[in-house]
Amino acid sequence: MKLRHELKYYINKADYLIIKNRIKHVASQDKNADKNGEYMIRSLYFDNYKDKALIEKLTGVNKRSKFRIRFYNNDASFIKLEKKSKINGLCHKVSAPITKEQCEKILKGDIDFLKESEHMLFKELYVKMKTEVLRPKTIVDYIREAYVFEVGNVRITFDKSIKTGITSTDMFDNNLPTIESLDNRYIILEVKFDEFLPEIISDVIQTNERRNSSISKYVLCRAYN
Numbered sequence: 001m002k003l004r005h006e007l008k009y010y011i012n013k014a015d016y017l018i019i020k021n022r023i024k025h026v027a028s029q030d031k032n033a034d035k036n037g038e039y040m041i042r043s044l045y046f047d048n049y050k051d052k053a054l055i056e057k058l059t060g061v062n063k064r065s066k067f068r069i070r071f072y073n074n075d076a077s078f079i080k081l082e083k084k085s086k087i088n089g090l091c092h093k094v095s096a097p098i099t100k101e102q103c104e105k106i107l108k109g110d111i112d113f114l115k116e117s118e119h120m121l122f123k124e125l126y127v128k129m130k131t132e133v134l135r136p137k138t139i140v141d142y143i144r145e146a147y148v149f150e151v152g153n154v155r156i157t158f159d160k161s162i163k164t165g166i167t168s169t170d171m172f173d174n175n176l177p178t179i180e181s182l183d184n185r186y187i188i189l190e191v192k193f194d195e196f197l198p199e200i201i202s203d204v205i206q207t208n209e210r211r212n213s214s215i216s217k218y219v220l221c222r223a224y225n
Contacts, residue, residue, distance in 0.1 A: 003090035004153075007191040008215040015207040016158060016187050022204040023147050023156055030146035032072070038145045038160075043070045044103075044171045045218050046128075047137040057216050063087050066218065067125055067134065069103055074174055076100040081121055091192070096121040100172065107136060107169060139165030140221045141178055152193045154201050159188040164221035181220045188215055 011019070029037055046067040047053045056064040065085040071078060082095040096119040105113060114126035128134040145158040163178035170176060182188070191197065191205060 001092050002194075003087060003092050005193050005197070006091045007197075007212045009189040009205075009207075009210045010186050010213060010215065011189050011207060011210055012186060015210065016189075018207060019189065019205055020145075020158070026200055026204060027147035027149040027154070027156060030148060033146065034073075038143050040073050041070060041140075041142055041144055042072075042074070042171055043068045043140045043217075044136050044169060045138045045140060045221075046125075046134045047222075048132045048134050051222075052132065054219060054222050057214075057219055060214070062089075067128065068218075069098065069106075069136075069171065071171075076172060079103060081119075081125065083121055083124070094121055098122075103171070107171075136169040138218065138221050138225060139168060139171055139176065139178075140181075140217050141165070142217065149198065149201055152196050152198050152201070154191065154193040154198065156201070156205070157190045157192075159190065159217065160184075162188070162217055162220060164224050167225045179224065181217075181224065188217070 030039075033039055045053070053064070053066040063086070065083055068082050068084070070080050070082055079098050079100060080095045081098040082093060085092045085094075102113065105111065111126055111129055114122045114129075117123060125134070140162070141164070142162040143160045145160070147156045148154065149156070161184060162180070162182040164181045165171075165176050165178050168176055189205065191201070193201075
């Protein structure tokens with residue numbers, strides 16, 4: 001299991017412009033970005049009837065995990081089932097490809113195919129849905145601008161316009177009503193890296209007295225349901 005460090009900051013638009021102007025000179029833009037350097041992410045998060053994932057995040061449980069289904073730019077031809085874990089402050093993510101048809105089955109509660117899959121992640125989701133009553137809970141939408149820096153395997157992202165689908169779990173509805181879950185004056189800066197953060201990146205992301213925060217887009221969006 002390869003664990004990664006993850007730093008998160010709330011920044012304002014002035015901070016964003018300063019950091020972006022610095023970072024573009026030292027890091028490469030994500031190759032999946034559009035002409036504006038961005039792409040849209042839609043995630044469907046799972047939780048159980050006791051809101052286990054939500055409560056564990058809020059209370060800071062040292063070892064926790066949550067499942068989500070994610071796709072990009074409203075393109076349902078490439079979808080991922082992911083399990084993101086947090087272990088003593090470090091992150092680990094496992095993913096497996098999943099089809100639109102399989103996602104729709106999950107949304108309908110038809111999950112027997114999961115246990116027949118060759119992917120261990122599918123099998124684990126099946127067990128969680130059976131034993132912990134894990135269910136699709138919340139849709140989270142946002143726009144991401146991403147940069148990569150090879151030394152240290154660093155990924156810097158700016159997440160903007162974070163919205164929630166409120167109570168809907170129909171992730172393939174292109175006309176899904178959403179509302180802002182974070183004041184649009186703010187942006188979430190995330191910095192992920194392996195064993196160390198290169199000094200040049202540490203210098204680039206410095207802005208005033210912004211401090212690393214325990215930020216969760218899932219928690220922000222759960223405030224509405």
